[in-house]
Structure formats: C-alpha cells, structure tokens
Amino acid sequence: MIWATSPACTELETHVLDWLVEMMALPEKFKSTGTGGGVIQDSASSAALCAVITAREKATNYRSNARGCNGELVAYASAQAHSSIEKAIKIAGIGSQNLRLIPVDSEFAMQPEALEKQITRDREDGLLPFFVAATVGTTSSNAMDPLKEIGELSRKYNLWMHVDAAMSGTAAICPEFRHIHRGVELADSYCFNPHKWMFTNFDCDCFYVADRSALIRALSILPEYLRNKATESGAVIDYRDWQIPLGRRFRSLKLWFVIRHYGIEGLRHHIREHVSIAQEFTRWVEADEKFELAAPVPLNLICFRHKAGDAFNQELLDRLNRTGELYLTHTRLRDRFTLRMSVGQTNTTLAHVQKAWDKIRSVASEIESEGWDK
C-alpha cells in the first residue's frame, strides 16, 4: 500500500484527521500542516504499540531497531491504565517488569509525585526512563490522569508522553468538556476511538503524533517493489510507515460520512445527551440507599454497586445479563466488585437507561428476597 495505490484513500484520511484536531481543539502540532499528523489505526492497542516503538527508537537513537533491546528501558503508566499498554510493552521487547504501574489517588488518577519518585529511583539504578502513558478516562472507572503534571515530568526527564483517550476524548468536541485535555499540548502522541463514542463503525482509532518524522523513521521499510516516484518526491504520505501492517482500508470514508452527517452541532448534541443521561443515572444511584457509587462520574461511565457485597453484585450482574434485556460489565475498584454502565451508543435515550435502572432495582430486590444480602 503506497500513496499511489489509492491517492484518495490517503488524502481524505489526512484531511479528516486534521478536521478532528480543529473540532476537538487539540494542539496544532498534531496537524499534518505542522510537524505532526494523524493516522487511523485499528484500535488503541495498536496506537499504543506504535507510540512505544517510536519512543523506544527515539530514546535509543534508533539503536533498538538495529541491535535489539537490551533491558535498560523503563516505561510508566498508572495502575489503572488499560492492559493494552502492558501488551505493547511486552511486544516491543521492553518486558513487563520494566513497566512501572504508578499508584493512583482516591479518584483513581495517577499520582504525579509517585511518578517522579519512581523515575528518579530508576535513573539512580542506571535505567533509562523513556515512555509514560497517561489516560483520559480509564477503562475501569473513567479516571482522568493529570496530563499537565505528567507532561511536565516527561519534559523534565525526557520521556515520550502518550495520551490514551480512547473513549473520553470524543467529549472534547464540546467546549465545556475540554478540561479533560488540560496539558495535552505536552503530549508526544494521542489517540481516541470514534468507534467507541462517535457513532463510527469499528475499527477506527485516530492516532496523532507531534513529530511524524520520528514515527516514520521508527516504522518505515522500503524494499524495491514499494519504491515509486510519488514517495521519493517527499510530497505524499505513505501511511504504511505510520502503522504495523502494510496494507490499509479506506476507513476515513466512514469517519467523513459521520462528520458530514451529524455536523459538529449534531455530534455535540448527542455527546451532551449521553453525559446528561449518565449524570441522571448517577443521581438515581445516589438517591437509592441500597446502592452506592464506586467512583466519580466525570462523563458517561457510571461505576456503582449494591451495598450488599461482592457475591451479591456478581449474582446481580449474572442475572441481569441473562435476561438479554441489558448487558453490564464489571471491574474491581479498591478490590471491590463494581458494576459498569456506559452511555454512548447512537440511539440510546433516557427511556432506555430508565428501563435499565428499573430492571437493576427489580432484580436486586428479587435477590434480596432470597436472602443473598444477609
């Protein structure tokens, strides 16, 4: 897949990803007109892997690509970061023991003081800190890592900062939610998934870098059968060098349709609706003396539980999912079983969520009546 394979496929992707930088007020450096640029990946896992590889090569002056890893590199993420960060660290030959999981505060956000302490310790041990993943909306509880503080530490200690905003990033289309991105101008790379909360069919992860030359240098290959005049002119983008696979689909087309169909105002309308419905659900949980919230609800994911304990909540989850009427997932927060309700699908309305809450309460009552809460 070279530019000439389908110029439109490449050009539209560049264009639509530049649009999103403007729509979400992301840093200008992520635009193709500057030093950076965006590319569609299949998922946030692959975006994280590309970020790790590029950071690895930059930190070792491209020696790892040539000679392989040697065990000196250390990466950081919060203890609540998505498992894809650990997977990327393993794939890249860094080793999971060299990924430090930094403690979180009472709201499940990374503690920058703990991060700095760990970086200092690793440097004293002769290791090379090279990468930190910060999350805007963790999978488990939608926690927001402090990008500004983490970004300043990554500048101070010369780390690559990757921001994973897989679900929550979309919220930045609405000006009132842009506080979630405070400090993102310090990021080296960033991703969010329109396939999660922007009405776009899977797969579609938008991955941005501030310095595209570093990414390309880390991932490019150029055998004779891929050589061509357009590439050699330097005037076109070959996205094969921005990702793991060589081939690509025309994924920007679906994103273009979504943006053209809803418009910025339409997208804002739905995002606000989803956040408003989730906040309404939050109030219902708070008002019910048998249930409690397990984490703050900054946007559209509610972590909650029945007060009767882990076994009760597991039973509640299983029975609810068996009804076929709704599907909840779970997590563990402070080692307690926690239910998760996410509001973000295209056609979800308050009525659906009200019905889900009624069902949750009625099934809980049924289990209570059997004596499970004793």
Place this chain on the structure above:
Amino acid sequence: MIWATSPACTELETHVLDWLVEMMALPEKFKSTGTGGGVIQDSASSAALCAVITAREKATNYRSNARGCNGELVAYASAQAHSSIEKAIKIAGIGSQNLRLIPVDSEFAMQPEALEKQITRDREDGLLPFFVAATVGTTSSNAMDPLKEIGELSRKYNLWMHVDAAMSGTAAICPEFRHIHRGVELADSYCFNPHKWMFTNFDCDCFYVADRSALIRALSILPEYLRNKATESGAVIDYRDWQIPLGRRFRSLKLWFVIRHYGIEGLRHHIREHVSIAQEFTRWVEADEKFELAAPVPLNLICFRHKAGDAFNQELLDRLNRTGELYLTHTRLRDRFTLRMSVGQTNTTLAHVQKAWDKIRSVASEIESEGWDK
C-alpha cells in the same frame, strides 16, 4: 472483545478457518480440533509479528515478555523475503542486525545449506537461533523456498518455522498445485491472504499455528474488566489473545460468503484460469525476441523485462502506468529492473491480459522508435 461480545463472530471464524485447512490440504495440526487453530489477521505483516513474538517467548521460556529482549536471539529469512519480516523483527525488539538474510539460488529460493551454515556460525558465537521465515511465493518474483529442507533444519536446531504464503497459498485449493506446500507439515505457523488471490475484500489474512497454547501464552492479557465465565471455563476461544489489537471485526463472514458463493469447484476454476492466463503471457514473452523472462513463473506472477536495459524498462513502466489502461509494478532481480504482471483479480480474463500485452509491445515500440534502446 471477549467471546461473549459476539459468540457468532468467534465461532464462525473458527469454523471457516478449519474449512480452509481441509480445502487446501494443510496439516491437521492447524485445525482447532487439534492442538492448533487459525485466526484472521489484517495482513501477513501482523501474522509475521505474532509468529515472531510467539517464537521469541518460546525460545526464552517467556522471559522476554517479562524482562525484555537481551540481544541473544537470531532470526533467518531469505534475501527475497518480504520486508514485513524485517519490520516484525524490529518491532519485537530483536534488531534488524539479528535477522540474517540467507542467499538464494538461481530461482530466488532460499539455499538450505547456506541457512545451516549461518545457524551453525551463530550458535558458535553464543547466539540463540529462534526463528526462520520461509516463503511460498515471494513478493518480488514468486520464488518458492524449500519448506521441507528448511523445516528439517528448524527441527534440528529448534527454530520456529513460519511460512508466509500470502498470495500463492491459495493455489493449494487445486490438488495439482499442492507441491508448493511440500514440507509445510514441519511449519509452526503459516499464513495466506484470501484478500490477495481468493476474491475476498481486504483485510483478510488467515494465520495458523500448530500450538495455540504458545501463541495465547505469548499474547494474552486478562485485566478484571475482561474476566468472564465463558473465558474461565476454557471452553471458548478469545481471539483477542491471538493478535495485537484487542477489538475485532466480523471478518469471517465475508470469507464464508466467498466460499459459499464460489464453492470449492468455483474457486478451483478461477485459480486454474489465472494460472493458465499467466502461463499464456509467459509464452508470449518467450516468443518475443525483444523481451525476456526474469524468473521462473510457477503460478500467476510474471517477472519480465525488455532487453534494452534498466532505463528503457523504467520508461516503459512509467508510460504504461500513465495511460491509465493498466498498472504494472516493478522489482529488481539480480540488480536488474524488472516488470511484474500479476493475474489474480476476480474478473480478469485472457482478453484483458492480451490487451495488456499488446499495449506493452506498442509502448515499447514507441520508445524504441525514439532511440531509447541505443
């Protein structure tokens, strides 16, 4: 993406990939009913990366995943292998200097004696040979590496043998072409791309392993929010642990439609047609005193050139592609510029290829008349 996300998505994939093992007479060990299994990847690049990671972990007793790479591992591929092998080796933290490109014979196939010599030398140097990629139909010239000889060496020296049959593998649907797979029973992993020569839309790479437990152990992650009863029962497949990303699409559906639509006989008909057309083209080249073949034509890729030299052939390529009537790519074989014609698209007939050959000859005459061949 867990099994429960969409049981049909997983179950149909397992089923269709088992079908293909039977249709192509691949080793039984690649079936899900044995110790192995197949999974759809986006491309042969990702399949190669999964093979390299699994081989790396097996060779280091899963130490690389934990502690990272340490520079001791060495991989092998022929000098004609696809660039994706080198890319995978770099991504996995092995280092491109630790990928040995083994010399090829006069037909561009890997020389097993040269491979054994290199393995022996590396072992004497205290290195750990762990992986060899053999190609069934190289991208550049459709060369066939000797799987049996390479496989026997990989058994002898405990290497993981990955077979990349991206385009040519499809031919094995026809019994008369199965000789290309002689020795594949010695492979640890294998891939071919129905999106290349089996009428299936991109992306669709079928990747098989003989020992699925090694693959899963190398790539699995299990955070709390992915835990579930079906997975823990061990009775279902979670394909997220068979690939780099976490999410997946329902790609087996398109493959199922292709197989159901054409049937085995229909697929055989088209494959035979394509090979027959390519062989006809080969005879036209041989019969024309101004042109020559640049490599053997075992199946459907013809490497040829005008006898007037590199500059002439580059000009011929450029003018032909500018007409918009056909599109040829090129490669270099024995450092000489070579044109490539591939016959494999759904609706390609002899008439199209005849028209292409007429155009190639007429544009060549035009260039000759301008004195380029002097």
